[in-house]
Amino acid sequence: MPRAFTQNLYHTVFSTKRRQEMITSDLEARLYPFIGGIVRDLRGSMIAGNGMPDHVHLLIRYPADLSHADLLRHVKSRSSKWIHETFPELRGFAWQEGYGGFTVSTSAAPAVEAYITGQKEHHKTQDFKNEFLALLRRHGVEYDEAEVFD
Numbered sequence: 186m187p188r189a190f191t192q193n194l195y196h197t198v199f200s201t202k203r204r205q206e207m208i209t210s211d212l213e214a215r216l217y218p219f220i221g222g223i224v225r226d227l228r229g230s231m232i233a234g235n236g237m238p239d240h241v242h243l244l245i246r247y248p249a250d251l252s253h254a255d256l257l258r259h260v261k262s263r264s265s266k267w268i269h270e271t272f273p274e275l276r277g278f279a280w281q282e283g284y285g286g287f288t289v290s291t292s293a294a295p296a297v298e299a300y301i302t303g304q305k306e307h308h309k310t311q312d313f314k315n316e317f318l319a320l321l322r323r324h325g326v327e328y329d330e331a332e333v334f335d
Contacts, residue, residue: 189249194232196297197243197257198317199284204334206238207278212268216241223263227251232294233301240313242301244289253286285317287324 217234224231229247261280268278
């Protein structure tokens with residue numbers, strides 16, 4: 186075959202530094218379209234993006250020659266730079282260093298998209314810490330809880 190034929194879907198979750206509630210409604214309205222542009226620039230597409238004032242969830246389709254780590258490095262660094270330039274009052278904004286990442290099958294993509302779209306409703310009953318730990322358990326990711334949150 187002359188090239189790779191893949192379907193890479195990735196659900197990623199990451200928070201603001203120290204989980205500070207810095208994603209205001211004004212920022213949020215522009216943040217997800219901006220992140221979508223970063224992903225398009227990387228030859229991918231953002232299927233869903235949503236979150237809360239302290240964290241984001243993204244469902245992304247990305248090309249075979251782009252690693253998860255490079256994808257997130259671009260999204261986080263470029264969006265952080267844009268936030269600093271566009272919202273000077275958020276000069277202290279930063280993303281947490283780490284992230285959660287989960288591959289998604291095509292058949293599960295609609296359910297993950299609905300889950301991301303429903304973040305505001307979901308967080309009426311569950312905080313970010315419990316949500317993130319539940320995602321790690323659901324996906325069989327080994328972790329030491331003492332190392333997940335600082």
